[in-house]
Amino acid sequence: MIKQYFRDQLGFRLVLASLLIGSLLSVFSTGIQLVASYNSQRAEATGVLDQIETTMSETLELALWTFDFDQVNIILDGIASNAAVTHLDLSSVTGHRWTRGVASETPLQRIYDLKHTPSTGQVQHLGTLRVELSLEAVVDRVWAQFWVTLLTNLVKAYVAAIALLYIVHRMISRHMHTIAEHVDGSSVATPSTELHLDRATRTKTDDLDRIVRAVTAYEGRVRKTLNTLQTEIAERVKSEQDAREALSVRSTFIGTMSHEVRTPLNSILGFLHLIETGKEVPERQRHYANVASRAARQLHNQLSNVLDMSRLDSNAVTISTRPTDIRRLAAQWQETTAAAVHFHQKDIDVTLDLEADLDAEYELDGARLTQIITNLTDNAAKFTTKGEIRIGVRRAPKQPDNGIGTCLEISVADTGPGIAEEDAARIFDRFSQIDEGLSRSHGGTGLGLAISLEMAQLMGAELRLASDERDGFACEFLLTLHCNVRLDSDHAAS
């Protein structure tokens, strides 16, 4: 039981603090008591000198005068019996001398002039008595008193501390332990038992009662909140599962539909192309076929975008790299862009800016890269009315730290209307069109940039909008792509 009290660290620290304070106060109070005691005993000791003068000097004078040396000895022995008296020296004018004790250097001494005063006649000098006192006995007593008082006070402090430890344990610590065990053992899954402290019921509540009420109430709130969260989690899991299923169904549907639509659409485009290029087709029907062909091609592009987005959502798009001649690829992009400009019947220059010291071939997925660049150049062709579209391929300013591979920066810049700063943040969102009017006039689903971004991320590349205008171009997209270099020797060996 006692060990249990001392294992109570809170109570033990409280008791130690109490003990420390009690001990200090004990020493302090003992010191005060002993200073007072010392002063009192010193006054009492020095009072002996007055006492000798008032009670003994007359008797001593009479004994000396009558030569009653037995009486003198009795009186001196009586004085010397006082513990404070260390030395007596009585010298009479008749040449007699008595001493008691040992003379010492003490400031506490008094010399008595002993004389006889007869009823008639002159006062007769009888001798002198020197009495010396020592406070050594007083100091010894005070020290003894100090240790007794100190030990008594310390014992009291220790007993009080142990009693305090017991009281603290009984009244506080064991209940706190019960509360801690209850909280530790409580679980959301299994309802805990009611928190109950082993203490008498009181009419007035105290802090422990309030803690119990607070813990109980908190448990209730936590349990309720957790139930709510569990319900919400279950609902969200179900919703997520439903959404995944719906997305899968949608992707399957879109894929199926795109395939089912593109197949006849390709047939339509083929026949329209035959009509357009037929020699015997009247001009009017040729014009109709041309209009229908453009509409069908636009529909084909839209379907391709929807299909790509669907494939991206279902993680069906894969990146496969192979040695690619970037110069030739860039030339294709220029041609495709020029065709698009021609398609839109605009007077726009399409230029290619190739860095001179590019390597011959890079390990990259040319088809996916072309898809991204084509999306960018199509947009440029759509929204630029005059001026220039420039395709740039260069080494990126920042190359890999480890020196492995090369970072290419591919840019598509145009002199179109540009993109407002407040729109820059959402141009890569799906189905996002900055200018609804332009969108309607040029068509498009708003998926091109979103597909390009996701495709670039899939390749480990970064696609972004340049933050400032350069060389008079209002809009410039930058694609930074890390890829390995295909060395010429590799190429030769292969």
Added chain:
Amino acid sequence: MTRLVFAVLFAFQAVLAPLQAQTLSVVADEWPPFSGEALPNGGLSLDVISAVLRRAGYDVDTQVVPWARVIDGAQTGEFDIVGSLFEDAELQTFLSYSDPFFSTDVRLVQRKGDSHSFTTVDELRPFSIAVGDGFVYEADFDRADYLNKVVVTTTLQGVQMVAHGRVDLTLDSVDVIRHAITHDDPALADRVEFAPGVLVSQTLHMGVRHDLEGSTQIIADFNRVLGEMRDDGSLDALLAVHASRLIPE
């Protein structure tokens, strides 16, 4: 049977009791050379009294106690006999005196060179005189309350006071004074001297308290044996033991 044994023992005790010698407690104060704890056989008085009483067939137990206790013990029955007594009417109210067994002069002591002279007690009126507390000197002197008497405890104190000029005179038996000077403070011999004349010649007696059973018989036995010892010379032989203490003038 048990009762018979006790009866025989009681009768035996009753028969033997009167045959046992009576033990007398003899007491005197410290008054050398007449009586004193350190003196041979307790001093002259106790030695003579003991010898006489033992020869008379008494057992004797001697003690030396302060004078005040001597008087108190004799009145209360603590002691049977008091030794070393001068003639004194007041003491004789409760003590029966024996015949004297020694005589001594009581003289006054003065500082050497002083010339005090007197023929009557009344002529001592101008002087301060140290006297022993309760001591008996001479009837007229003891009654003279008008004298400037300074009470001391011992004869030596009186002599010292005279020597140092604190009193003019003191007095006692010349044997007592000489013994005190010789044995306690020889330096006093150069400072004091006996004043001219003898105040009184005193005799030493033994006193038996009146209420002591057989006191008259004890006195009678003592006087009878004392006479016998004086006649056969044994008293002188006894006194000779203490002769060294009796210093001649």
